[in-house]
Amino acid sequence: xxxxxxxxxxxxxxxxxxxxxxxxxxxxxxxxxxxxxxxxxxxxxxxxxxxxxxxxxxxxxxxxxxxxxxxxxxxxxxxxxxxxxxxxxxxxxxxxxxxxxxxxxxxxxxxxxxxxxxxxxxxxxxxxxxxxxxxxxxxxxxxxxxxxxxxxxxxxxxxxxxxxxxxxxxxxxxxxxxxxxxxxxxxxxxxxxxxxxxxxxxxxxxxxxxxxxxxxxxxxxxxxxxxxxxxxxxxxxxxxxxxxxxxxxxxxxxxxxxxxxxxxxxxxxxxxxxxxxxxxxxxxxxxxxxxxxxxxxxxx
Numbered sequence: 001x002x003x004x005x006x007x008x009x010x011x012x013x014x015x016x017x018x019x020x021x022x023x024x025x026x027x028x029x030x031x032x033x034x035x036x037x038x039x040x041x042x043x044x045x046x047x048x049x050x051x052x053x054x055x056x057x058x059x060x061x062x063x064x065x066x067x068x069x070x071x072x073x074x075x076x077x078x079x080x081x082x083x084x085x086x087x088x089x090x091x092x093x094x095x096x097x098x099x100x101x102x103x104x105x106x107x108x109x110x111x112x113x114x115x116x117x118x119x120x121x122x123x124x125x126x127x128x129x130x131x132x133x134x135x136x137x138x139x140x141x142x143x144x145x146x147x148x149x150x151x152x153x154x155x156x157x158x159x160x161x162x163x164x165x166x167x168x169x170x171x172x173x174x175x176x177x178x179x180x181x182x183x184x185x186x187x188x189x190x191x192x193x194x195x196x197x198x199x200x201x202x203x204x205x206x207x208x209x210x211x212x213x214x215x216x217x218x219x220x221x222x223x224x225x226x227x228x229x230x231x232x233x234x235x236x237x238x239x240x241x242x243x244x245x246x247x248x249x250x251x252x253x254x255x256x257x258x259x260x261x262x263x264x265x266x267x268x269x270x271x272x273x274x275x276x277x278x279x280x281x282x283x284x285x286x287x288x289x290x291x292x293x294x295x296x297x298x299x300x
Contacts, residue, residue: 001020001021001022001184002020002021002022002024002027003018003019003020003184004017004018004019004020004021004024004027004028004031005017005018005019006019006031006035008035010035010038010039010042010173011038011041011042011046011149011150011153011173011174012174013150013173013174013175014174015035015038015172015173015174016170016171016172017031017034017035017157017161017169017170017171017172018169018170018172018189019031019161019166019168019169020168020169020183020184021166021168021184026164026165027166029164030160030161030164030165030166031161033160033161033163033164034157034158034160034161034164034171035157037153037156037157037160038153038156038157038173041149041152041153041156042153044073045076045145045149047096047142047144047145047146053067053069053073054143054144054145057134057136057143058136058141058142058143060135060136061136061137061138061139061140061141061142062136062137062138062139062140062141063139065135066133066134066135067133067134067135068132068133069129069131069132069133069134071131073134074129074130074131074132076145076148076149076152077093077129077134079148079256079260080093080124080145080147080148081124083148083260083264084124086264087264087267087268089124089125089236089237090235090236090237090264090267090268091147091260091263091264091267092122092124092236093124093127093143093144093145093147094121094122094123094124094127094136094141094142094143094144094236095122095144095234095236096142096143096144096146096147097118097121097122097140097141097142097144098115098118098122098234098236098239099144100114100118101114101115101118101239102232102234104222104223104230104232106223107223107225108223109223109225109230110239115238115239115240116239118239119238119239120138121138121140121141121142122236123138123141126138126141127141127143147260147263148256148259148260150173150174150176150259151173151176151212151214151254151255151256151258151259151260152255152256153173153176154171154172154173154176154177154178154212154255154256155178155212155254155255155256157171157173157178158171158178158179158180158255161180162180166180167180167181168180168181168182168183168184169181170189175194175214175215176212176214176255176259177191177208177212177213177214177255178211178212178254178255179208179209179210179211179212181209181210182209182210188207188208188209189207189208189209190205190206190207190208191205191206191207191208191213192204192205192206193205193206193215193249193285193297194215194219196217196218196219196246196247196287196291197219197246197291199219203285203287203293203299204249204285204297204298204299206249206251206297208251210253211251211252211253211254211255211258212251212252212253212254212255212256212257212258212259213249213250213251213255213258214249214250214255214258214259214261214262215247215248215249215250215262216233216247216248216249216259216262216263216265216266217231217246217247217248217266217287218231218232218233218241218242218245218246218247218266219246219247220232222241231243231266233263233266233267235267242266242267243289244266244267244268244269244270244272244273244288244289245265245266245270245273245274245286245287245288245289246287246288246289246291247266247285247286247287248261248262248263248265248266248273248277248284248285248286248287249262249284249285249286249297250262250265250277250282250283250284251282251283251284251297252282257282258282261277261280261282261284262284264276265277265284265286270288270289273286274286274294277294277295283295283296283297284296284297285297285299
């Protein structure tokens with residue numbers, strides 16, 4: 001039995017596969033297929049690529065054009081609709097339009113006027129879609145699968161590895177993790193959860209024998225102005241960054257579920273988020289603005 005490691009970049013971040021298998025050729029073929037799956041999904045759903053289905057949908061906004069979609073895209077839309085309902089509108093695929101006002105590299109805040117111009121375009125309830133097609137009815141509206149496609153890709157890559165008879169593996173797409181069985185020695189995979197204020201430190205170490213782990217926090221793509229941190233996670237009702245929790249990590253059977261749960265936890269006000277996470281019955285860790293830890297994932 002050998003350990004095979006593969007690193008690459010995709011979906012805006014570093015990616016890593018770990019496999020335990022006896023045959024090198026078989027492992028390399030599985031790795032290649034899994035990476036191909038990640039790149040397929042990036043090509044299909046990236047808002048930065050002109051020929052992606054996301055860009056096609058957004059270009060047609062406000063026109064009479066109906067954009068055809070396949071069952072995979074319809075499935076993601078259905079899942080996003082469920083999240084929109086369960087989060088009382090906080091998880092909204094049309095909220096990505098706010099990036100037109102927010103540039104987290106500029107060191108500057110947008111004006112309220114800029115946000116007020118964009119807020120009417122955040123309206124998932126106006127999107128018309130079914131299993132075969134989608135239409136954005138208002139010019140300037142956009143959808144953005146960024147809130148779920150990377151987690152979906154982690155699960156999909158893990159499924160590809162399983163289809164190649166890989167029984168011991170880990171997929172890590174910039175922190176969105178899916179595992180395939182334990183390590184070959186029978187030990188669970190050891191995964192660090194980063195400290196939200198010290199990127200080189202872990203605040204917890206998780207033993208993950210199966211399933212998915214994902215985290216969301218105010219520490220990526222943020223701006224600090226006059227001592228105040230502005231997160232890249234934006235409230236679709238106000239256009240301004242959330243100010244509830246500092247970070248949320250969730251373990252679930254699927255990375256997709258873990259990731260969307262963590263995101264909704266970040267979008268909710270602190271006390272609502274903690275109550276909601278507690279009710280779900282999943283393993284979770286939340287860190288509030290005072291760096292107090294909450295949840296069922298134990299610190300190590």
